[in-house]
Amino acid sequence: MGSFARSKRGVRVQAGEGVPMEEVEAVVVGSGVSGSSLAFHLKQSGVNVVCAEANSRVGGNLISKKNEEGFQWEEGPNTFQPTPQIMRFAHDLGIANDLVFANPTLPRLVFWDDKLWPLPMKPQDAVFNFGLISWPGKIRAGLGAMGIPPFYQPPPEGKEESIEEFVTRHLGEETFTKVIDPFVSGVYAGDPKKLAIRGALKKIYALEQLSFNGGFIPGAAVRIKQKKEEEDSEQFKKEWREGVDLMPPGGALGSFRDGLIQMAEATEKALNQDGQNRMRVGWKLKEIEKDDQGMYTALFDTPSGERGLRAPALSITAPAHRAKPFLQKVAPDAGELLEKIYYPPVASVTLAYPTSALKPEAPGVSETGKLQGFGHLIPRKAAAKAGVRTLGTIWSSSLFPYRAPEGYEMLLCYIGGSRDVAIGKMDEEEIYKQCDQDIRKVLLKDGWDGEVKKLGIRVWPTAIPQYEKGHLDVLENIQKNCPSGLFLGGNYKTGVAFGDCVDFGIQEAKKISSYLKKKVAAIPAGELATAKAGKVATAA
Missing domain, CATH: 3.50.50.60 (FAD/NAD(P)-binding domain)
Known part of the structure; x- marks a missing residue:
């Protein structure tokens, strides 16, 4: 040199x-x-x-966009689950005052049998107020989660389990198909038959290791105690004090005022x-x-x-x-x-519809006719039956203020993934059309023939690592x-x-x-x- x-x-x-x-x-x-x-x-x-x-x-x-009509949307990552680390980072950057949080009580929904089902917010709701899972399915999941044989079976020796194998072993096939499968699609756009539980969902995997009998519930009790001890330690408080002080109520998703x-x-x-x-x-x-x-x-x-x-x-x-x-x-x-x-192709598609186009009786639609929820996920079995392809949709205008002008609902659809790689070869207009068709089936009034606002599309040929x-x-x-x-x-x-x-x-x-x-x-x-x-x- x-x-x-x-x-x-x-x-x-x-x-x-x-x-x-x-x-x-x-x-x-x-x-x-x-x-x-x-x-x-x-x-x-x-x-x-x-x-x-x-x-x-x-x-x-990270791609945050705005237009002159007053819409603001994301074409990459869209929200975050607050942690003390993110909160302290925001504090240290001087943007803590620009943090925005969604209402943690907003429902998350699953599309099944041509209707939306709100996921339970409390354990008792999962038992008594959750019609998506049958009573036999609830009993199977509950006893398996407690680690009670023969509903719970220990892991096979010398084998790396997929998410599907692991969850089905613990909670049963019905809970996996209707709840976990769409969750995996929403997070990874992946195939739960191929995704490894210890890599993709390491916190869930750890519950079995922590449990005295392998059940999720005993493992979760141990983890809750461990986490409390960690967060109560002087070292944690010293290192993350500014972040902890900014933490919102549990379950609230976060973003920033400008995305x-x-x-x-x-x-x-x-x-x-x-x-x-x-x-x-x-x-x-x-x-x-x-x-x-x-x-x-x-x-x-x-x-x-x-x-x-x-x-x-x-x-x-x-x-x-x-x-x-x-x-x-x-x-x-x-x-x-x-x-x-491996990174499969995924497209993020942002659409907007008049509030008046929503089905007034649909779960997640308030008395005022506006959307009130995080969004909906679609199990692949339900998608095939209904003829839809989107993995799920975030109800963006419901989450944070000033994301859409009055009178409109803004929706962010994800489509593609490792079980629908053909999306990567479709042109943008075809993808727009498919997402619009899916939204009409799930959320809009029958026969509504108004015009959708096509705000943004981003096709990621190599989107999320599997x-x-x-x-x-x-x-x-x-x-x-x-x-x-x-x-x-x-x-x-x-x-x-x-x-x-x-x-x-x-x-x-x-x-x-x-x-x-x-x-x-x-x-x-x-x-x-x-x-x-x-x-x-x-x-x-």
């Missing part, structure tokens, strides 16, 4: 062929939820970090404050190399031409299929393993094949929930900070000293 040159704005190195090169301590590739959280918390830890985003704006798959993109934009502002240019947009990664000193060189195509970043720690938070090509020189075996992770059987073994082998200083992340590794990705950034920042402290002695003193010397250079 060329010689180092110190400046008031940081360190710049001239690469061998005239490529401007900057020396930092850590490079984060990708500014989605995982990358934004990681870059911010590295900066908070005192690490000299640069976050590079290929798109011309921050946020990765989820607000978190990424606030991260960009925080990283670039005081003239520091730590967030680089339009920086498309081309190549990664590692030298014999353990330093990574990442080359980018940027709006200003080719640029480079050099650091002892490099994190790639891009999806698995996008990360693979960049590992050819530094971790080829890990790159090949990333190819095993935690299928063997996925955790693949991740373990990927980790074994990553050289020191290379950190891979993203929702294929940490979980697909918004909160999983935020927490990944927090924990990974601790890991990278610890790695850098241990690395100091192994890097020539002059290089790391200059890399730590204050602000990052402004990109030319």
